[in-house]
Amino acid sequence: MSAPGLVVASHGRHVMVESETGERVLCHPKGKKNQALVGDRVRWSVSGTDGSIDAVDPRRNVLYRQDELRTKSFAANLDAVLLMLGAEPEFSETQLARSLIACEVAGIDAWIVLNKADLQPAFERAWTRLQSYRDMGLKVLPLCLKNDQSGLQQLTARLTGQLTLVLGPSGVGKSSLINHFVPSARAQTAEISQALNSGRHTTTHSSLHWVDREAGTALIDSPGFQSFGLHHLQASDFARAMPDLRVHADQCRFHNCTHLHEPGCDVKDALAAGNIHPQRYRIYEQLMAELNAPVKW
Ligand SMILES: Nc1nc2c(ncn2[C@@H]2O[C@H](COP(=O)(O)OP(=O)(O)OP(=O)(O)O)[C@@H](O)[C@H]2O)c(=O)[nH]1
Ligand SMILES: [Mg+2]
Ligand SMILES: [Zn+2]
Structure with missing residues (x-):
């Protein structure tokens, strides 16, 4: 018999499903179909010591990028995308524009957070580069997770009751933000030099963390991306x-x-x-x- 569940992490084709009572079960897809994403509502059943995905419920939306060779899906059924940038590393405006376009086409609200306000003059320079985005009515929130933690109150207000995907380049502080709101997440974070020099991103898969389960407030951590392919658009x-x-x-x-x-x-x-x-x-x-x-x- 199938039970309803929510996908809270994806490890390649295998996903972690949270049951309605909050238990987490590693589930495997049945056949090639039914590839579930973080944020998906699914029907699953017990299969040996693990579980198997019987069906993926219809999605409200899905955010993905597509290059020449492959499609990479971030998450499904989102209320919002928090596009996180940092004073460092310097962000690519093209990649920012691309990710905003993908959100718009998918019908998902997006807003920008610029982190690392303690790093001057880089922060001021990045803030100025975002002027055209503020001019078009996008909300841009300054943040400093490291020192004074300014900006957190406004951020909290915007997150409440929402399923928000935290998206952005590597090293901007996405996992640091998750750890601030959900200390038990213990998401791995790393110095930029370490992360970038090794050619790897610190976060390697997407995972959903409850800030307040009752209120429906959750954050999805995601791996940093370098280029946001839009081959799925016309x-x-x-x-x-x-x-x-x-x-x-x-x-x-x-x-x-x-x-x-x-x-x-x-x-x-x-x-x-x-x-x-x-x-x-x-x-x-x-x-x-x-x-x-x-x-x-
Ligand atoms: N100076 C400064 N550093 C910060 C701030 N917030 C986070 N960091 C640091 O930035 C580095 C990268 O943070 P992460 O949270 O690992 O970045 P990420 O966006 O999750 O990176 P990926 O997982 O690779 O995509 C860590 O060393 C953090 O301590 C801040 O406000 N100021
Ligand atoms: Mg990370
Ligand atoms: Zn024209």
Whole structure:
């Protein structure tokens, strides 16, 4: 007989399932189908000393990235994505834009946390680089997990009652944040130099941690990523998923406009008038160019 459960960690094809009473059972998928993700609601049954996944319930949403070769899913059924950046390592604006686009297309609310406020002047520089994101209405929260722990109150308020995926590059403090809210998680953290020089990320798999089970507050720790592939998207998705371009793209008089070359295009006019940040338009151009590039193997 199948029982309902929640996937709280994934180790390749095998997942840890939490039963309704809170016990955790290692479950194996049945056959090639039923690959479950953290955040998935599943039906499982006892199979020997472990469990087996009988079915994965329909998902509300799923966040994934896709490069030429493979698809990597982060998690399913999310209320929000907390995109974590740090004063160090210096973040890639292209990767930030890509992950925000993926969230938008998946219909998941995203907001940014900039950690390591103690590291100046790097923090100030990173804060300034996020100006165009604040301008488009994105919430950007400054944080310092190390010293004064400023920003934590606002953060707590935003997390309450939500299933939030903590996403971002390696070494920004994602696991440190999880450990702050859920000390029992004892998520492994490491100095950046150590993590990056070894060519490995400290966190190697995604796992869900309850901050408050009754209130439904949980955080999902995830491995840092270097590049966020968007091969699952189409040309028309990009302008629609970039809020600062979308306002002008929606007004563009041309049907099926690429907003790249068409004279009189509203997006290009807005760029010329200084109403779109040039760096943001460059990212759009890059994404569109990538679609037309030959597939590399
Ligand atoms: N200076 C400073 N260091 C911090 C702060 N918060 C976390 N760190 C440090 O940043 C380093 C990386 O932290 P982690 O939590 O392991 O980073 P991560 O994002 O989980 O990295 P991956 O698991 O590789 O993706 C650790 O040495 C932390 O102690 C902060 O506010 N200021
Ligand atoms: Mg980590
Ligand atoms: Zn146009």
